[in-house]
Amino acid sequence: MRIKHSSHDSTHQVDQTHHHEDRSFERLKCLLNPHTQLDSYQIHIENVERTWNKLETMRTAGPDALEVVSDFDHTMSKFRENGVKIPSCHGIFEMDPEVTELARNKLKALTERYFPIEFDPALPVEDKIPHMIDWWSTAHQIIVDCRLHRKALEKTVRECNLVLRYAHAYQSIQSFDLC
Known part of the structure; x- marks a missing residue:
């Protein structure tokens, strides 16, 4: 650092x-x-x-x-802003025009399967962890398999309307010359 x-x-x-x-x-x-x-x-x-x-x-x-993508669960970004749902980092990847329709359908199916598990209040965290790891790993591989081009992805990120929760924290990170 x-x-x-x-x-x-x-x-x-x-x-x-x-x-x-x-x-x-x-x-x-x-x-x-x-x-x-x-x-x-x-x-x-x-x-x-x-x-x-x-x-x-x-x-x-x-x-x-070092490059870090670490907001798959809206830890760093807001879930909603002015009533509009904000995409997670994987959601941003899914918005990229190079992601195939087949890949989008697979990612949607994963969300439909694992989202209820993630937010099930009756399920202990230790039981959720293997499911969340499987969800993240599978979604990540689907995105990697699309072989997105950096320039197209940069454009998608610029246009995705991401809203950070703690903008001041990220400004501090930038002051350490990490970004």
């Missing part, structure tokens, strides 16, 4: 950046430590070693190699 400082002293900037990277990485290590009570963080990690390896790969590759 790079942090831009206003200081003109480049040594200070490198030291601060390195210190921040170490501190952030130490926090991640704490979260992934098998002795850490993850329940207190409300985190479920199916395979800690695999997750740790992925995080280490991302850390060593640096921020220029």
Whole structure:
């Protein structure tokens, strides 16, 4: 993670950046430590070693190699704005003109199957998790199989009317030069 400082002293900037990277990485290590009570963080990690390896790969590759799409459940975006339903990140992909009708039908069928499970108040979270993983994995593969072109997808994203919940938080993220 790079942090831009206003200081003109480049040594200070490198030291601060390195210190921040170490501190952030130490926090991640704490979260992934098998002795850490993850329940207190409300985190479920199916395979800690695999997750740790992925995080280490991302850390060593640096921020220029990182792209994140992480709003399949409207965590970061609003569900509705002025009475209009806002698409999730997978919903945005589904709006892309390169997504085939067959793929759209498959994605719709997945939603019809899994949406009631996701919001079933009688079903415990631990019973929902495998269904949600299956839903996300299957939907993701359907979208990948459409082989969308970056330029078309960029246009779709610009036109999708996405509304972020906490715009100030994303401005803070941009200040860390992560986007």
